[in-house]
Amino acid sequence: MTTLVQIIKEKLQDVLKDPELVTGDLKTLIDAVQHPDSLNDRLLLQEKLFVLMTRLGDTNASPKQKKAATDLQAIAVDFLYKDLPHPPGAYLSALASNASTTTATANAPQEGGYLKYAYRAADASNYNPLFPNFGAARQPYARTVPSTSLFTPINTLPDPGLVFDTLFRRPKDQNGKSKFDPHPSGVSSCFFALADLIIHDIFNTNRKDWSINDNSSYLDLSVLYGSSDEQVNAIRRHDGTGRLLEDVFADNRLLLMPPATCALLVLFSRNHNFIAQKILNINERGNLQSPSSLTSNSSALKSQDDEIFHRARLVNAACYIKIILGDYVGAILGQVRDRSDWRLDTLAQSRTLGHDVSPRGEGNVVSIEFNLLYRWHATLSEKNEKWTEEEFKDALEAAGCVDSKGGEIDWNKITEADFGKAAWKVGSKYTMQNVKEWTFGGLERDKETGAFSSEGIAQILMDATEDVAGAYGARRIPEVMKVIEVMGIKQARSWGACSMNEFRKFFGLKPYSSFDEWNSDKSVAAAAKALYRDIDNLELYVGLQAEDSKKPGPGAGLCPGYTISRAILADAVCLTRGDRFLTVECTTYNLTTYGYRTLLPSTQTMGEQDGSYGGNLTRLFYRLLPAQYPVGSALAHFPFLAPSTFETQMKQIDQEKGTKEAAKYLWSRPQVPAGPAGKLTNEPEKAKAGFERVITSYEGAREILTETVPVGVTSQHQGRVWSSGYEDRIKNVLGGGIWTKEQKVLDLDFVRELVEGHVPHLDGLEEKRLRDYFVDLVWRCVGAKEFANADAYLGEEGKGGEKGHVRFLDVMKDLVNLIPVKWVCEEIAGIPFKRDSDGDGSVWTEEELVRRFGDVCQYIFVNNTPEEDWPLRESSVKLFKYFSEHVVDQIKQHASWFHAVKDTKDIIMSPNRARSTAFLHKLVERKGVKTPEELAELLFVETVITARHWSQAVGHVLDAILPKEGEVKAKISTAEFKSFASNVFAQNPIVSGVHRTALQDTRVPGVNENIVTGERVFVSFIDAYKSRSSNAAKISGAGEYGILGVGEYGLMSPKLFDVLTPHVVEAILSLSNLKRGPGQSGKFNKFTEDTQSLNGAPQQIYIDAVGALKPFPDSLVIEYTAQSQKV
Template sequence: MLETSQGERQCILAPFSPTKRRGLLRRLCEQVEEKLAPQPASELIRCGIADQQGPVGPPGKKSLLPECFACSAAHGLERHLVLLVTIATMATTTTEKMAQVKTFVRDKVSQTTDAAGLSVHDARIKGQNTMRQAQQKTASASNTSIESLQFLMDKLNRSGIVNDAKLLGQAPNLLISGLTGGGLDDRKLLLEQIVTLLSGLPASSHISQVLSDTLIKIIWGDLPHPAVSFMGPEHRFRRPDGSDNNIQNPNLGASGQPYSRNVQRTHPQPVNLPDPGTVYDLLLARDDFEPHPSGISSLLFNFANIIIHDIFSTTREPGARSAYNQHSSYLDLQVVYGANKDEQRRVRTGALGLLKSDAIGDWRLAMMPPATAALGILLSRNHNVIAKRLYEVNENQRFDNLKDEALDDELFGTARLVNCGLFLHIILRDYIPVILNTNDSEWFVDPLNPIKDLGGALDRGNGNSVAAEFSVLYRWHAAVSQNDEKWMNDFLESQFPGQRPEDVDPMEFLGAAAGLKKTFQDADPSEWNLHGWERDEQGKFDDGLLAQIIKDAVSDVAGAFRARGHPSWFRPIEILGMITARKDWALCTMNEFRHFLGLKTYSSFSEWNPDPKISQAAEMLYGDIDNLELYPGLMAEEAKPSIPGSGLCPGYTISRGILSDAAALTRGDRFYTNDFSTSNLTSSGYLYCTTPQPGSHGLMGKLIMTTLPGQFPHNSIYALYPFRVPETTVGILKEKRLIEHYDTSYPAPARHWFSVESYSATKDIIEDSRYFVALPPMSYDEGLMTSALASIPRWQDEVTDYYSINVNTVMNTRSIPFSNSGRQHIVDLLEVVNTVSAQFTSRLFALPTPGSHGLHLGMSPEQLSATLAKPLAYAMYGSFDSQGHQTWQLEEESEACMRRLKTLIWARLHTVDGILSPVFSLVQNISNLVGGPGNIAANDMARHFYHTLFASGKSNDELVKDCLHMMVSLTATHSLVLMQTFKWFFREENADHLSAMHQLAHKNDPASNSEMRHRLMEAYRLNAITPPQAKFALQAVALPDVGGDKKFVQVGDGVYIPPSALYRDPQLSKEPERFNPNGSLPVRLGLGDAPSQSILEVALPAIAKQFFKHSGLRMAPSGSPPVVNDAGPTPNQKLPYFVSNHGLEYPLPIDTSMHVIYNVR
């Protein structure tokens, strides 16, 4: 620090200009880096770090040092550098760690400063002079700093106050984690050692004060001051009017609050401003259409309509308060939910948190192009999808004790948080990336996360108030496409018959708008007439119609931002906007707004827009560039080019303002920052709204395919990348060599699906391959594999013994005591079943597993079980069109697993009877001697099995396919069947059947074993919820239906077989819903292939027996995995999904648990 003649203390760099100061700061860091190598403290002090005894710069002045280094208003970069040098004197560190420090300091300074105004030579001379002055001032201000550093070194080297090796080795990590916001490893006890170190320093020493102050700042900065998130139930959910977002200032940004003003207007306004109509005609009126240079689709601007009208709603009727925003200043989807209690009440059903069918809360969406209204409907539907899913999952029994209104409010509030979260992440990961032209990059602007370092945390969640200047900035009418312009022309010509746009008086236009508003407000939102679309009996619009509107909007290129680009019927709207900005709001000028944003002000009209037709017209209207009003200044400014980093291509000023406003809207929202958590949204809700749709880096595809099931292929660019026209998307995907993964064609109408309700029809469909085929195909040579299984001596006894022994072993090793007495144990039934079924598969197919042989070969049982489950999940649900939002992930995971499994099976085939067989047998024998039994070489069961396969004469590639498909069908089916079976027995009303199973489990005669198998299959038949694979018609055929009717299926149509038709049709028995212990009704297990079915019918009773033999067997309080119902192929059918422990959804119980409790004998 330097001391002035008046005794004031100021920054040592204050005498230099800001440009030179930046250069000197860079040189300052370079000198520190040169001194970082361990050496005497006196040498380090010569780097010229100024003493810190007061604020950086004169009182009341903002520090000119880089903000990212600022600790507070009173501390700046120099203090951090003092800490840097202090830590550097702790001599025991590594070159790598010091390199991290140097790199970080260099990067931080480079990121926050521009190029230095001085040459390298001049900067060096000035820097050396400044450092010498600083060193002199430091010495005069405090003659103890050098001595304190030397004392510190002596203390560390000679005393036993601290474990110096441990402290010194962690010192660089302390610096790095502090500056970067990384986590400090508290297990190293570094904080405690620093406290011990401070206690041994002289209390009056300067270095003690510096380190002590830094410690206080660190622990003070750990917590927000004041608190930003509160536990009260009244603060958990968004309020209808958006209030209480900032708890300390509840009305900030709420509906009905005034717009804020960002820019102070100081430029004298001309007495006679030009007529707004003339301004429109000369600067804004569209002369012809120019397509958007980045190939942006009109759907992006329809989505922009949702965003803009969600945060801006200005009443323009005479006498109204136009300075007040009728909507909140938050992205809280008031266009869907309404902007106050009354509007919200009108769109809600009042039960289970649901909205009325296809209801939206803002009538203005009906006055916009059809795709805008369609997007509002999709967001409304998505709320109901979420609310139903939350209720089904019922995470941690969240809704068990709630009824009626309380349950409705809880579900509604939570679903709204999740729906708004999806809306936000579409903005961040679909919308803004197109604006920035990042071309399918995984990177995206994320302003939400905590940003914290030694200087403290960057504010977030402290509320927002949208400014009137930004209401003007978002008038993006030039981007209206030709199709949307035509719709607008037709609509407004119907409202003003026989009139041209220039003939319509603005007040006449307001009158017509007021009449339309009243028409909608007098009707129930679930009955609103949107563009003449018809509603069905439930009040829903046709999925195919909405999908058609979305597809056409994706194909429709938007207009370019430019002067003279606004469609003609926007004339009265633009005039009203200019009048409001000029008279009601008295906004700043164009140059004043640019100065506010930190941009260079324009010196001439030709600099603002080089097109002489535009610049000359503007100059004639305004005379001086400083008189140019904000509204026409923003709308008619020269547009940015389309380049990487610039995709929207608006005017330069709009481009700068968009990102600033986006940060304020998102980072300022408490519900998107501090309270955006699994606590409030639930784990499954949080995952749903933050996980990108596979196949893209965004979530727009998830919204489209979830709310319009079956209308888009799962890999359609029309759903995954809808904010660019298809031609642009295709070019990007080709450049990235990803085009083969996508369907680039215009999506065809949805496939026609039939749901078959009779057992006779299902039997024909499943068994007759001439008419129907399953997709994806999982067929294989079942006859050969059945023969191979039968070639194993006593194969049924082998299977029974294997499962009985190993289930008992795994149960004993994986269970833990459930009571203090130890008489009750608890175990994860699914873990036991998955482990043993994978072990059997490994044995039958002789797959190597890591273990006692000491070699890292193959997969563990847990890995194999999970790997085989993914292809089965895809085989079961991958062909249902309604599951487009799930299909990509299922297919991708399946393909990865299949590739890995094929490699294992191929290697095994070459080591059983091939040239490598003797080698592997030798390795196995050596392994057995050294480390105990292993499974490198094939066992007896596998050798019999494979010998039959080789005897068939089929190629190894064919055998790999046969083995792989049988493994997939067999292994993961165990847990699916047994989970549903045990759930049935654990029901209170089935206690007698559970007792009977316990008694049978203690018997071992053939009759008892047969009865157990029948009872097991009966329980599964009655409780099965998973349908078999979908089938597709190869020929036109008539299927028998219930009541003797027929369903006529055409080529390509899909057929869905519900479990009720397969297992519980009255054709099967007189009482198909009744448990029949001696019944022999057919049960289809897995994919229904014969070899797997044969093994499962033997294995499942053997597994169940080891559980049922224990008394007191019951479900643990945690229950079974939650099941949610997703859209099925027909409106009345749903597809069940099991929710994993991490909130993911699968057709099988993957990565989930089902704990059972039993008595230990």
């Protein structure tokens, strides 16, 4: 550690010149380098190093600080990885031959002699291609630390039962109740449910030969998939989708753990199926087919099923690792508690200070020392202690070992033989042949699907999140665990494990000189001294379990014993960095672009944090249990910290920093739906039982949308019977993302009138000028964004531009998506676009503003992906604040002569303000008693939130007009546009459907019974249009586009849409010899899937240029010939 600190000090010389970084912790580190003799782990040097990296790498840190954090991380990871030998120096028994090949390897999918994709073998063989059995299942444990100084003969070591009673067991009061010490950081039982998965994933000691580990030495989710071909095949469907059977997993040992462990594993089982379905739907390489089109049991179906399964497993296992590094390690280091989103990236490629490549993917073999280290029974909560007692009691009675006759069991009398019989009895009930019937936690499987209820899974996980775990340390293990702990002590002795001090010396830690130094509790130290006499005789297992535990503080969240804390990080680095499928093989080629992107943090994919401070388990809750975990739920964002303690901690930090972060979360436990919510029905009795009613008739859908309260409720809107929920999300944006019950009336009528009547010129309000502005905007975009083929660059000075040369334009990205953004920025708000040479305070480029406009629209109207809700809201809030600042500034400038002069200067300096100023001046004249801030809110709602829907509507129309092949033959006149667009939107709705909530009892066409107040229905536009009768034109009425399901604000208001959209489309169609671009470029990159949050309704999803899944089209390339008179 001293060497590491010295290297870090040298690496930080430039950064240390910044006085803000010379904190007390850093001074302590420098002092430690100067006085190496005083180094020991009680000085918390490791914690201070990680706190330093956390502060330097935080999202809000400067680029120089982040660079320093990256450099420090590379050094620290390399140091921790090399803490353990690769390969190990010793094993507990002889290694199997490296020549063995598994069935999975022999049947690997190949093409032309090459693997089509990398994949995990069932037994983890070939993880290191040079040493195929390195770390594979059914190989011997490694020995990390040879014992050379433990001179006490094994037969003179203290009795294991006596060790348990004096050093391990929770003491009892006079009433026989054991003393429970809650975890000092408020870590929840859910954390230890994941710990159970990790421990059982890498440790599965063979019952007959304790030197053999029946699982692999990798965090490959073998607890889910199994460690043999037989287990893997037993949980798969083999139907061409690559999916698993519903809610199954392969390791029956987990059924003996508290229910939250299995509940988490069920989430990973569902996540595999979610990923597999996405891979099939997206079909990135175009080689996958609908399973229904493949012959049953054919080689084609098997090949497709294998490919999807293996790719989905790679993604799911990588997701598991991201949760371990983000949530699990984040909790260990207290990073979530301290509200930091920086995480140690153990997988990143890096080089050592000598420029050597830091090793990755070389393999890993787990050792007996870490098998002993990960036994954390002291952390059992009171609730889980009682559960364990009941389960153990039932198992012992079923095995005929005890007969409690309804009374208590004396756990001191349970023998190892009793435990073996009970474990065998329970295990024999759960075989791979009946894996579809395994149950836990009192849950039952659905008779049709075999799945557990989502409500039941959620209840178990919420219970675990609210349940505070136990503290580490001596005398904190429940008595019911005595027989298991005794077996653990004996097992460690049979392995010849090293002493506590030998283990510490191996990691460069100061060995303990006395029992009092090992544990500051005098009674514990005295008992240990009486048992072992000399501190050097203290066994590793006993020493780890009863060592002094840490106190909560910066860098210390888990608070185990000091030695565990030091070793656990080295092991985490080796387990992850040594796995080639998490490092060198973790590529978009193997995982697919979708699979790889789903592993990235939201700050990288969406530009915003997701509210979990670096955690990733939140995604699984929102992805797989969306009806049970509402957005903003603290139980979803912080599952490893009990809300009863973390809410208080959050508010304290808010008070210290002057922030309001805690107010963004819902801290109370969500009300989990009682019925099978999320399913659709038209049957009244089922609707009352908890199903959600679907509206499929066109008449019913149109009536509900017509009678929905619009945003901005005024007196003339009273009496409406349906609520959309849009207004709540709008208020979240306008309120800065703070969850609030504040009722704010948004009177949009007068601002809408001005927006619809406003034109870019100051000399009139003629409709023609408004059209001319948008048509001119089309040609400006064409001229600025089009590109040409090679022939066009043969003209004078390489400029090209001759009439007749082929031109290309991404009509969505560079025109249709850009037009409403330019209109708002130029005509309404006066927002400047950022350019490389800008120095006027502009923040975002055109492309960035287009993205944020899309974020607002998606957050408010198409919020169908709960895991994206938080970053979408945060992006929307930032856009509103930026918009509001510009609008308010211009309104206030209009208030005085001085500001009027400044306003003139700004108009000259910023062309965007020239036209927006005139509109805002008129807005001020009509504002009445409204403040500039209120006017900015109204204007934002009226012009920004539907901008991307307008672009999508235009995109759908263009896609319908452009023939699959050849040039556009028939032009659509403005007179024909309305009828044409209506048919387009009927066949290809802008949104698939919407939810509505009844504000009063009502009747709806097509539904036989009354819909009651508070009932939520789903309006399916796809079904509605399918049911529309031949007289649909009469139903929809003149001047309507049917049912759109989007807010009729801004460019989507009927007046503006009718006036502007036909002319924009007409201008685009006027391009000479217009046709689709070549190949895929000339098509929308999209797919259709049944969206869970839309109750199974088909939803069109678009894939953008970087592989992100969006509800809006991102790209459509058109081809045409140059028109010198226009460009």
